[in-house]
Amino acid sequence: MGDALKKDLIVIEKLAKSYGDVRAIQELDLRVYAGEIFGFLGPNGAGKTTTIRVLTTLTKPTSGSASINGFDVVKDAIHVKKAIGVVQQHLSLDRDLTLRENMEFHARLHQLGSADRRQRIDELLDYVELEEYADRMIEPLSGGMKRRVAIVCALLHNPKLLFLDEPTVGLDAQGRRRMWDLVRQLNLDGTTIFLTTHYIEEAEALCNRVGIMHHGRLIALGSPLSLREKLGEVVVESLGKESSYRFFDDRASANSYVQTLPPDARTVTIRDSNLEDVFLKLTGQKVDDA
Amino acid sequence: MSTTLNDIYSVLWVDLRSLRHQWRSVIITSIVTPFLYLLVFGYGLGQSINVGGVSYLTFVIPGIIALTAFSTSFGGAAFKLQVDRFFFKSFDEFLMSPVSFFSIVVGKSLIGVVRGLISSVAILLVGIVLSPTLIVSPLFVLVLLVSCAVFAMFGVLAAFITPTHQGMFVFNSVVVVPMTFLCGTFLSLSGLPQAVNLALYVLPLTPSAQCLRAAALGQPFPWLSFALLLGYGVAFLFGSIFILQKTSV
Numbered sequence: 001m002g003d004a005l006k007k008d009l010i011v012i013e014k015l016a017k018s019y020g021d022v023r024a025i026q027e028l029d030l031r032v033y034a035g036e037i038f039g040f041l042g043p044n045g046a047g048k049t050t051t052i053r054v055l056t057t058l059t060k061p062t063s064g065s066a067s068i069n070g071f072d073v074v075k076d077a078i079h080v081k082k083a084i085g086v087v088q089q090h091l092s093l094d095r096d097l098t099l100r101e102n103m104e105f106h107a108r109l110h111q112l113g114s115a116d117r118r119q120r121i122d123e124l125l126d127y128v129e130l131e132e133y134a135d136r137m138i139e140p141l142s143g144g145m146k147r148r149v150a151i152v153c154a155l156l157h158n159p160k161l162l163f164l165d166e167p168t169v170g171l172d173a174q175g176r177r178r179m180w181d182l183v184r185q186l187n188l189d190g191t192t193i194f195l196t197t198h199y200i201e202e203a204e205a206l207c208n209r210v211g212i213m214h215h216g217r218l219i220a221l222g223s224p225l226s227l228r229e230k231l232g233e234v235v236v237e238s239l240g241k242e243s244s245y246r247f248f249d250d251r252a253s254a255n256s257y258v259q260t261l262p263p264d265a266r267t268v269t270i271r272d273s274n275l276e277d278v279f280l281k282l283t284g285q286k287v288d289d290a
Numbered sequence: 291m292s293t294t295l296n297d298i299y300s301v302l303w304v305d306l307r308s309l310r311h312q313w314r315s316v317i318i319t320s321i322v323t324p325f326l327y328l329l330v331f332g333y334g335l336g337q338s339i340n341v342g343g344v345s346y347l348t349f350v351i352p353g354i355i356a357l358t359a360f361s362t363s364f365g366g367a368a369f370k371l372q373v374d375r376f377f378f379k380s381f382d383e384f385l386m387s388p389v390s391f392f393s394i395v396v397g398k399s400l401i402g403v404v405r406g407l408i409s410s411v412a413i414l415l416v417g418i419v420l421s422p423t424l425i426v427s428p429l430f431v432l433v434l435l436v437s438c439a440v441f442a443m444f445g446v447l448a449a450f451i452t453p454t455h456q457g458m459f460v461f462n463s464v465v466v467v468p469m470t471f472l473c474g475t476f477l478s479l480s481g482l483p484q485a486v487n488l489a490l491y492v493l494p495l496t497p498s499a500q501c502l503r504a505a506a507l508g509q510p511f512p513w514l515s516f517a518l519l520l521g522y523g524v525a526f527l528f529g530s531i532f533i534l535q536k537t538s539v
């Protein structure tokens with residue numbers, strides 16, 4: 001299906017946000033389609049979280065516009081709030097309450113009636129396999145469990161669009177894989193996902209399309225594969241004091257190039273390119289270093 | 291209208307649940323200080339001094355009830371809101387929900403009202419035993435309710451305008467502590483110069499203490515002070531809503 005046939009769920013036009021002299025987002029144009037997992041990739045301070053804060057109505061843009069499901073985030077904030085669920089990077093759970101109470105709090109805020117509240121809470125507890133912890137206080141739960149609780153809290157009102165800000169930060173490898181499975185399952189069940197991450201492998205594993213942010217600007221947009229194809233799917237990495245990278249369309253070309261290197265050449269590796277290489281090529285920096 | 295009431299209750303509900311989990315510590319922290327005031331200012335000094343024809347004990351109990359309403363309503367609303375904003379970071383959940391800013395401000399104030407009433411009623415019951423001449427009329431109850439609501443909304447406003455925990459400590463030292471002693475809770479303001487007297491009416495605890503005392507002692511009721519107290523409530527409510535509108539959508 002071409003982009004022209006897809007339904008826009010998020011439309012961002014010339015969006016900018018400044019804090020004094022600091023320009024957190026600059027002239028951002030972006031469309032996110034219904035049904036996809038869209039990833040915002042970039043280092044800390046790139047403008048990812050600010051963009052989410054604008055889209056989730058927490059922060060007013062300085063200029064430009066953004067709409068979700070046809071509703072402007074400034075003028076129609078109430079309709080936007082009904083259409084979205086949000087899991088922030090810092091888990092905004094009330095640690096004075098039990099898991100079930102946290103869920104009930106969210107359900108009440110989203111104006112669910114008492115019968116709907118009970119039904120949705122039971123459904124979602126079952127969905128993320130946390131029934132046995134339902135009446136325990138939040139604080140002693142593991143980081144992965146807390147994050148799953150935060151996600152189900154955001155799903156109680158059946159949002160069309162779920163924002164996940166750094167959904168696996170602080171989780172161990174097993175917790176991260178479980179979270180990826182949950183995100184994929186949610187998407188298969190019909191929820192559009194907009195996530196931010198600074199983990200390359202997360203963006204590649206989950207996202208249909210990614211946007212790469214750097215210093216508040218969108219510097220690349222497309223599927224992980226298309227971004228790698230533009231660069232070259234295979235990279236020859238020469239490691240040393242100043243590492244160098246050369247990109248090729250296929251392994252045969254990469255092998256031919258390596259044959260031409262002098263016998264005393266530095267350590268050379270041939271591997272598939274990744275989104276880190278895309279970021280490095282576009283910015284001259286690694287995501288973690290930027 | 292019913293949606294607004296439901297939303298207000300939803301905002302209050304989470305704080306009531308939290309209160310239920312911590313009721314012992316809440317009760318203790320809410321009543322220890324006013325009981326100390328009652329012991330020192332009331333029982334200690336109260337027997338030997340006469341103020342305007344009544345014993346100091348009888349005079350000071352309504353002031354201590356006003357002070358209790360102030361400190362627990364203000365603190366109950368302000369500190370829970372600060373915890374939500376800076377520690378749990380759960381206040382964003384209110385802002386991202388379809389609940390109106392009006393409902394958020396009123397709902398977050400109500401936990402202060404609940405805590406203020408619990409403490410004030412506890413002090414009132416002791417006060418009635420110590421000084422049986424106190425009159426607990428419907429007017430007294432009305433003033434107590436309004437005072438708790440005004441002070442709780444003051445707490446919500448303070449929590450919004452102080453950007454950090456440290457800011458709240460500064461606000462507490464510069465505004466709350468002076469109010470404790472200056473607003474006619476322990477002393478009559480009638481002997482003060484007119485200008486100072488007027489200046490003290492800038493602080494909302496002054497009309498509250500004056501109204502509660504008049505109602506409890508059967509004195510002519512200062513309706514102008516009551517109107518001023520209501521005015522403060524309206525100003526704090528709309529001030530809080532204005533700040534929410536200014537800082538978010």
